[in-house]
Amino acid sequence: MARSRSLRPPAAAALLVIHLVALTVLLLAGAGGCHGALLKAHFYRRSCPAAEAVVRDIVLARVAADPAALPAKLLRLFFHDCFVRGCDASVLIDSTSGSTAEKDAAPNGSLGGFDVIDTAKAVLEAVCPGTVSCADIVALAARDAVSFQFGRDLWDVQLGRRDGVVSLASEALANIPSPSANFTTLEANFASKGLDVKDLVILSGAHTIGVGHCNVFAARLSNFAAGADPTLNAAYAAQLRAQCGPSASSNNATAVPMDPGSAARFDAHYYVNLKLGRGLFASDAALLTDRRAAGMIHRLTRQGYFLEEFKNAVRKMGRVGVLTGGQGEIRRNCRALNN
Template sequence: MNANLSSFLISIVVFGSLLGVCHGAELRKHFYKDSCPLAEDIVKEIIWKRVASNSTLPAKFLRMHFHDCFVRGCDASILLDSTANNQAEKAAIPNLSLGGFDVIDEVKTELEKTCPGVVSCADIIALAARDSVSYQFQRPIWEVLTGRRDGSISHKSDSEVRANNIPSPLFDFSSLKQSFANKGLTVHDLVVLSGGHTIGVGHCNFFSNRLYNFTGKNDADPSLNSTYAAFLKTQCKNLSNKITIVPMDPGSPLSFDNNYFKNLKLNQGLFQSDAALLTNNEATNTVDELLDSQDFFTEFGQSMKRMGAIHVLTGSSGEIRKKCNVVNS
């Protein structure tokens, strides 16, 4: 979800000004060049190895990064385990279906062997999101600025779905716009980042109301493509199904591409929040622009930079966790 930045040189200038909004001015390219020169190579090697044998990981890491940044900023608070005295973000309903934590731990363990106490878990998440998606292309498809530090606070209540934190798949456009604006992100960012739904799956209970009870009168959402709705009903047979999952992009669910936007134009967005993008002229115009795959890849990278800078901890703020799931003692 990002501003319309057309060339790399221009984007550097514009991005520098935007980082101030997101508190990420101290993030920079190759932050670990001197302190841990192999850091990014180590992350990529492990992530690519794991994605090669588990094609669901890119969607998981994208979602992990998103859920981390939208709660307390990109500080790896999503990785902290609950304790006897505190239920952490992991315990919140939107995060119960997150995955890939074991791979993050594997990366952290290797980095601690190579450069103890240097690379933050927050940076690992940001790099894992980029590298996992990039495996398909065998090259990095966006630049990740690094220098984040880790937070020490993680509360379940902070991750409940509401307009000032994680947006709901049931949100209408105004709620989505406000949710992103609260993080310093634009309508353009909202639409671009929604393109992440081109990979991954959705649980029936987050969209089945569109099939069976859209307005509380046992009706279907009239904006949903009828053929697509009929297919979804074969997968989600009732409103109470909380187990079944379906691809968010039925045509190419494991391929990172711009098919999400092509599906949207066919009224085949899975969630109400997807369909909502066509209820606003600015958002719809952006959807149309992103029907060009190269525009989508370029804009997605820029929006991911902006999202990855939300309320980051840098300098002497926060800490570098020794283990990603617990704060340092």
């Protein structure tokens, strides 16, 4: 008995050390800025019960008036927000005389849907002042807009994000994936956000809706020995040349569908086109240059599989670098900081 009792304190001490080490690791992980685990469903159930319904009603009404373009704009707004400083609505902030904000960086020049976010925020400030973040509105608006054609929510949105207080054009330039990027660059870019190759391939499927401007992909039409990029379907390249004209590299007014044949539907058709050499951007075609990515594309041509996988990937993206708790602020106006 005496021998047994003498062993208990060291064992207890060792167990305590293990728990303290584990706690330290968790605290350090939290200090690193990844707070996605703190997001939760129906975050505003008590503080602003109408929050999700307000955003949904406004978004659906606006999408009903512009079903071909607005879903792509709001989904792209969410993506571009999350890839710079995390999903913190920094992409909504206007530039000032002393600082050029993200939205005025070249990769964000064609973003749209800001007015929809402004409208939702104004209503929510009237109903629940200082409660619902702009970052959460962006996340909800993307989901609601894409879901419009289905008549049901395609994915659930966990909430509780807070708004960032920094917005720099230079950071958008450094973080937004380029439409001319090769696979190695894309993989590294996504990995820096905690997203893997599977996420890259699936989130690229968002190109099933929306348009691309001629000057963005013009290099694929003429900057190769044989003229067009040899990975581009010849008939498709000829069609693009006809649409963009002889000055494609300077034509930022003409836009073409990113998913020809199914441009207004959020579906798996993007991957069908990709396999046929009809991916609009070099970054689309780049997915076929990697064995792992190419192996996923065939399965993603199935609509049910694509929608299920997209649901998982977009929820994962929505947790990138979020601010929660006492971090950041809840902006009164999504376009400006509170101070």
